[in-house]
Amino acid sequence: MIEKRLETSILLGIYEAAIKLVSKNVEFVQKAGLSNQQWIILIHLAKDPNLPYLIREKHDKPMMASELALSLGVTRANITNLLSVLMDKKLVKQIEDKDDRRIKRLTLTPKAEKMISEMSPERMKSNEMHLKGFTKVEKEQFLVLIQKITQNIINDKS
Amino acid sequence: MIEKRLETSILLGIYEAAIKLVSKNVEFVQKAGLSNQQWIILIHLAKDPNLPYLIREKHDKPMMASELALSLGVTRANITNLLSVLMDKKLVKQIEDKDDRRIKRLTLTPKAEKMISEMSPERMKSNEMHLKGFTKVEKEQFLVLIQKITQNIINDKS
DNA sequence: TTTAATAGTTAATATAATTAACTAATTTTC
DNA sequence: GAAAATTAGTTAATTATATTAACTATTAAA
Structure with a gap:
């Protein structure tokens, strides 16, 4: 018999929310003919300021593949x-970095830029729906806490 | 240029936390030679009271495959x-339901029960680490909010 | 200047998941 | 009560997703 634990409930709660998100939220992503991973990559290259990875580390130059790998947790x-x-x-282009010739910088094509900006209203509406019934203060508090949890997970080198 | 939005930051925050969880938290799961999905199934069959799905719906009888599919968001x-x-x-057994002969009830073998209870201390320690620095009240509030978000996502039939 | 580290790719493979078609059993509808 | 629809589970074929290991090229560190 497994006992009830606040911490376990929270972590399983986060996990399930993410599952439901990718298996339902994806409507506007699917409509664009993209997989979830592809969409996440595109908003990375679009420098979406809501991305935790971009919140944590400043990025002046266009991103490179290894940074994406880090952020998405894949090889x-x-x-x-x-x-x-x-x-x-034809959504992404690679440009060689002159300073370091190992690196290829990744940029969006105009087609991708257009696509993302056209998806934006639906995306915003969907995201707002998912936080229906929350006060601004609740949202702000929640954001701080989820970031703290992520930081704990990342820091845990056990 | 994508604008900063509280709602978007929160949802991407949840998504990333889940990614980091499955790609790091899994240490005690990997040690047991299980994939993340396999582990999640086992705790469903163990009726872990921390599972959102089991919190939402009561389950007296052993689970069946289609319920797992629903909870995990897969076919x-x-x-x-x-x-x-x-x-x-040899971790799971199927038992035919006498009342409805389409159904096969899923139960854990003694081997699985033992395995889960042996993993329990490490699991609890890991989960507590990930919520380090949180007060009890903060945890309780967070749990309520994450459940509310999940409910919003599920309810959204758009 | 050798050695080590980093960035990216390739090929082979493994894992995970889906779709579509099917059987069997139960429920619904008329 | 019989026909139609639904539900549970499986199978086979396929697609999607991801990994490992080996490799080239380039840069950084010793």
């Missing part, structure tokens, strides 16, 4: 695959 | 595959 090889699909779709 | 066919691996590992 670089996997990112290579994902990017090749996005390049086939 | 029944996928659950069939996952279960067959767990049965090969």
Whole structure:
């Protein structure tokens, strides 16, 4: 018999929320013909200021594949695959970095920029719906706490 | 240029926390030779009272595959595959329901019960670490809010 | 200047998940 | 009560997702 624990309930709660998000929220993403991962990559390249990774680390230059791998928690090889699909779709371009010739900077094509801005209203509406019934203060508090939890998880080198 | 939005930051925050959880938290799960999905199934069958799905719906009888599919947000066919691996590992057993002969009830073997209870201390320690620095009140509030968000996502039939 | 580390790719493979078609059993509807 | 619809689970084929290991090229560190 497993006992009830506040901490366990919270972590399983976060996990389930994420599952439901990707399996339902994706409507506006699916409509655009994108997988969840592809969408996440695109908003990284669009420098969406809501992305935790971009909140934590400043980014002046365009992103590179290894940073995406870090943020998404997958291997670089996997990112290579994902990017090749996005390049086939003419949504992403690679540009060689002159300062460090190992690096390829990733940028969105005009087509992708347009796509993202057209998706924006639906995305905003959907996200607002998912936080229906919350006060501004509650939202602000929640954001602080979820960031703290993520930081704890990242810091835990056990 | 995508604008900063509290709602978007929160949802991306939840998503990232879940990613980091499954790609790091899994230490005690990996040690047991289980995938994340396999582990989640086992705690469902163990009736872990911290599982959102079991918090929402009462379950007197042992679970069945289609309930797992619902809770995990995957197809029944996928659950069939996952279960067959767990049965090969002698961790899960199927028992036919006498009242409704379409149904197969899923139960843990003694081996699985033992495994889960042996994993319990490490699991609790890990979960507590991830909520380090939170007061009890903060945890309680957070739990309420994450449950509310999940409910919003589920209810959203858009 | 050798050695080590980093960035990205490739090929082979493994894992995870889906769709579609199917059987069997139960429920609903007329 | 019989036909139609729904539900539970499985199977087979396929697709999507991700990994590991080996490799090239480049840069940084010793």
